[in-house]
Amino acid sequence: MLPLHSHLYVLARRIDPKPSSRRSHILAEYAGGKVKVLSNRFPIGRITPKALTIAGVDSGGGAGIAADLKTFAALGVHGMCAVTSVTAQNTQTVNAIHDLPATMVKAQIEAVIEDIGVDAAKTGMLHTPEIIEAVADEIGKYGFPTVVDPVMVAKSGATLLEPAAVETIKNKLLPLAKVVTPNIPEAEVLSDLKIKSLREAADAAMKISRYGPAAVVIKGGHLQDDVSVDLLYMDGELRKFEADRVNTDTTHGTGCSFSAAITAELAKGKDIPEAVESAKRLITDAVRFGLKIGGGHGPVNPMASIYRDAERFWVIENISEAIERLEADPDFPTLIPESQTNLAMALTFARGFEDIAAIPGRIVNLGGKAHASAPPRFGASRHVAATLLTARKHNPSVRAAMNIKFSEEILKICEKLGLSTSFYDRAREPPEIKLVEGRSTSWGTEEAIKAAGKVPDIIYHRGDWGKEPMATILAGTAVEAAKIALNLAAEYAKAISKKS
Missing domain, CATH: 3.40.1190.20 (Ribokinase)
Structure with a gap:
């Protein structure tokens, strides 16, 4: 007979007419004079x-x-x-x-x-x-x-x-x-x-x-x-x-x-x-x-949240591989702008900046060699990540973005390589957009996509007062973005050598 406590939980050995190799128990609750089975059979140690x-x-x-x-x-x-x-x-x-x-x-x-x-x-x-x-x-x-x-x-x-x-x-x-x-x-x-x-x-x-x-x-x-x-x-x-x-x-x-x-x-x-x-x-x-x-x-x-978390390691690995390729290339530093380069990649189900990995401190030109300031980390970019988030609203298969130097020569090379391009004019940027840090790139990306009717391979602008001209590569992965950048760098190096 159960003790007359007002509320009691009982873990008891299950009596089973059929022999079982598993040890199984019944979890029951005694309350108000009644017994209620809470979990009717579970092996010890199973959680x-x-x-x-x-x-x-x-x-x-x-x-x-x-x-x-x-x-x-x-x-x-x-x-x-x-x-x-x-x-x-x-x-x-x-x-x-x-x-x-x-x-x-x-x-x-x-x-x-x-x-x-x-x-x-x-x-x-x-x-x-x-x-x-x-x-x-x-x-x-x-x-x-x-x-x-x-x-x-x-x-x-x-x-x-x-x-x-x-x-x-x-x-x-x-x-x-x-x-x-x-x-x-x-x-x-x-x-x-x-x-x-x-x-x-x-x-x-x-x-x-x-x-x-x-x-x-x-x-x-x-x-x-x-x-x-x-x-x-x-x-x-x-x-x-x-x-x-x-x-x-x-x-x-x-x-x-x-x-x-x-x-x-x-x-x-x-x-x-x-x-x-x-x-x-x-x-x-x-x-x-x-x-x-x-x-x-x-x-x-x-399943979206579990798919997103499962991708984190792969995204970091993809950016790391892209960094290795960029750092090993002798021509790539010629594409690094004064404000430096960042390379970002989004999770498939990215919600915001926290789901986009990039390089803290960016990729710098260190004595004529490309050098990533730190290993990639989620939430490490705002400007390039903002471009990427905006582009993904129109084409979710775009997962990576990378900013590089812009010049008319680089634009010609893009066209030569068959890359689709579109641009926006920062001089036309609404004042209310300019006042908010980080909104310029989102606005400009929307303008460029609207003009092209699709998400292009390259979005660029020719700068503005105090703003450096810039191009952004958009691709499916960080490695794909790096490959595009390296092809551009190789052609750009040839163009520079011819002029010299």
């Missing part, structure tokens, strides 16, 4: 967080279980799934829905729990009252922390929840939820309130909380503001999570990935505010770097 998604299959891979599993993986959590429905779906429409029997949904959940265990779970598409009741039974039985994403309508506008199922969600599922994550239209249905402002969203969150979830997060994506604000209502308090709004059509699966990110963080032991904050960061990146595929709303990319 991999495990998250379960109970949702539908999107054949287009943008939302539902596909989005959830990608999000779990991006956050270092092992993902498991219980399929509720199969949809014939793409970025534009849902052509058909096939619901699995409620007994099959329960069987999937049971299979996962009895062998692997669940640290946290989320629900997505639960199309019918019968499926909702089956899922609620399992959550109530095992008590794992659950994030309820009350999916009602697909991004294409197709209905993913039967009208009769709304009351079942309210009365059966919400009381069991640790977090519920409605968007504005869903929150309106759950609260019976119209929402046109953050104040009204807060009122809706408070009303939804009366159904029993520990926390309510109302997503502000449908509110028309420059800033996207999500509201967390928990323990009688409101908290805002803000991010710049990303204007894009790659929003398919936003709600799925957001709720999956919260679930993953809860599985890792984070508290609710920490989990929501992490999810907000992930989904902002996922939307910003969404996949432009299909003819409708492209899917978000929850």
Whole structure:
């Protein structure tokens, strides 16, 4: 018999009728006179967080279980799934829905729990009252922390929840939820309130909380503001999570990935505010770097952040190789301007200067030899990085930029080598741009790209009062930029020798 403590956690050896070579245990919570299983089977020494998604299959891979599993993986959590429905779906429409029997949904959940265990779970598409009741039974039985994403309508506008199922969600599922994550239209249905402002969203969150979830997060994506604000209502308090709004059509699966990110963080032991904050960061990146595929709303990319971090070493290595080539070339110093040269390279999913590596102190002409002042480092450039960030808005395949000396002779060599060029006139730079340090290069790059109708290989300007003429090489990698520079340097050296 358990001791009569008000709250007790118990780690007990699992009694299994089937012999097993693995040592497995049950983690249970004793509270209020009841025992609740928290994690039903996990071998000693295993620390991999495990998250379960109970949702539908999107054949287009943008939302539902596909989005959830990608999000779990991006956050270092092992993902498991219980399929509720199969949809014939793409970025534009849902052509058909096939619901699995409620007994099959329960069987999937049971299979996962009895062998692997669940640290946290989320629900997505639960199309019918019968499926909702089956899922609620399992959550109530095992008590794992659950994030309820009350999916009602697909991004294409197709209905993913039967009208009769709304009351079942309210009365059966919400009381069991640790977090519920409605968007504005869903929150309106759950609260019976119209929402046109953050104040009204807060009122809706408070009303939804009366159904029993520990926390309510109302997503502000449908509110028309420059800033996207999500509201967390928990323990009688409101908290805002803000991010710049990303204007894009790659929003398919936003709600799925957001709720999956919260679930993953809860599985890792984070508290609710920490989990929501992490999810907000992930989904902002996922939307910003969404996949432009299909003819409708492209899917978000929850893997963007992990791809970005995985590239950091390679980018540093690529710049380092480019530096070696430049330093070894006897002709390259003739292209180094008085303000010196920098070479920058961006990560594929670069957000700003912090995701662009360059050379602190730049490349200098040291006694007739090119010399990098320091090893490449992220965040080490502003001017060249600003040019690169601007160019990438028009052509994301441009990953590298390098500034060199400009002269009319160098321009002729560019044309001889078949390099596309475009320029901007610094004398035409608006006064309000000149007043802000670093904005000149962004403005000029936009002007040059506009004039060329594309991102050229070379962007140049002929200087202005107190401003040195300059050219910038744009390329796919730092090594490619270095190769262009070395070809220019070789031809420039020939031209100089002829004149002398």
